[in-house]
Amino acid sequence: MAARRAFTDTDTADEAVRATCDDASVCKRFATSKSYWKDPYIQYFVRSVGERKAPEINRGYYARVQGVKYLLDAFIKKTECDCQIINLGAGLDTTFWRLKDEKLMPRKFFEVDFPTVVARKIHYIKTKSPLSKPIIETHSTDALLLDGQSLDSDRYCIIGADLRDISNMDEKLKKFQLDPELPTLLLSECVMVYMTPLQSSNLAHWAAETFHTAMFINYEQVNMGDRFGQVMIENLQRRQCTLAGVESCQSLDSQKERFLRTGWEHADALDMITVYSMLPQDDVARIESLEFLDERELLQQLLQHYSICWATKDKLNLGLSQLTF
Numbered sequence: 001m002a003a004r005r006a007f008t009d010t011d012t013a014d015e016a017v018r019a020t021c022d023d024a025s026v027c028k029r030f031a032t033s034k035s036y037w038k039d040p041y042i043q044y045f046v047r048s049v050g051e052r053k054a055p056e057i058n059r060g061y062y063a064r065v066q067g068v069k070y071l072l073d074a075f076i077k078k079t080e081c082d083c084q085i086i087n088l089g090a091g092l093d094t095t096f097w098r099l100k101d102e103k104l105m106p107r108k109f110f111e112v113d114f115p116t117v118v119a120r121k122i123h124y125i126k127t128k129s130p131l132s133k134p135i136i137e138t139h140s141t142d143a144l145l146l147d148g149q150s151l152d153s154d155r156y157c158i159i160g161a162d163l164r165d166i167s168n169m170d171e172k173l174k175k176f177q178l179d180p181e182l183p184t185l186l187l188s189e190c191v192m193v194y195m196t197p198l199q200s201s202n203l204a205h206w207a208a209e210t211f212h213t214a215m216f217i218n219y220e221q222v223n224m225g226d227r228f229g230q231v232m233i234e235n236l237q238r239r240q241c242t243l244a245g246v247e248s249c250q251s252l253d254s255q256k257e258r259f260l261r262t263g264w265e266h267a268d269a270l271d272m273i274t275v276y277s278m279l280p281q282d283d284v285a286r287i288e289s290l291e292f293l294d295e296r297e298l299l300q301q302l303l304q305h306y307s308i309c310w311a312t313k314d315k316l317n318l319g320l321s322q323l324t325f
Helices: 002-033 055-078 095-101 115-127 129-137 166-175 197-210 227-238 252-260 272-278 281-288 296-304
Strands: 084-088 108-113 145-147 150-152 156-160 184-189 213-221 266-271 306-314
Touching: 002 055, 002 115, 055 184, 055 213, 055 272, 055 281, 055 296, 055 306, 095 108, 095 129, 108 115, 108 166, 115 129, 115 150, 115 156, 156 166, 166 197, 184 197, 197 213, 197 252, 213 252, 252 266, 252 306, 266 272, 272 296, 272 306, 296 306
Parallel strands: 084 108, 084 184, 108 156, 184 213
Antiparallel strands: 145 150, 150 156, 213 306, 266 306
């Protein structure tokens, strides 16, 4: 009975984590409808704009999207597109389509998520020609490899796997031509916080062991020891969503430490209030004119409780440790 209850609890927690994928996509859909940034593809994953989101939420997502994009694009340019990207816990992310439009396509773009999330995404790709066409256009043969839990083409691959089961994930990625010799960017956004510190360290260690020249970008919560952080934790717990990895989110140092302890040579971390202040200020002025923000203090608190941490190892001496804002 105890084993069955443990399984059910894990299943409920996983379901709650899967629901956060929809939350993020809905928030991004609303923010793009207000012109915070352009994303012509998100409408095919989230049809309805949905109810109004508070201006501080929209600005928070703007900072997240622009901050991650800044580092990701810098890595691609540094490698001159001769690289691969692995988006861990990708959800309904649209980065592949943006990179194709902007002629910043890596050699191959991989996505990994829970099989149920992947099945949904594959369904959208199959039934929406603006999503499938760019994949077909970058594929050299007639047939794509496609089943319920994976889609593989020359330049885009999505697989259903549990990031906590690293050997299974590794096996599936290699089956679809993951190349350990290529410079590799790994991306995770609000993913590792739902894993135990041991599980996320194992994932970081696997990445450091597998690739000799790589960058890992991790966006998630930080400074979770104060009252504001406590309220965030309680709000998620009410939705049966446990932040199993919250102890790695105590500070910018604890964020960096996870990577430095697991084989990465160099790590940096900034909270999002700092990232927000370093984004191109003409564009920040543009988005700040879109909606009136009454509670500027609330935006500051929100941005102080999220961070971007990025780690590098650089056997090819590409200068990856110099990539910063």
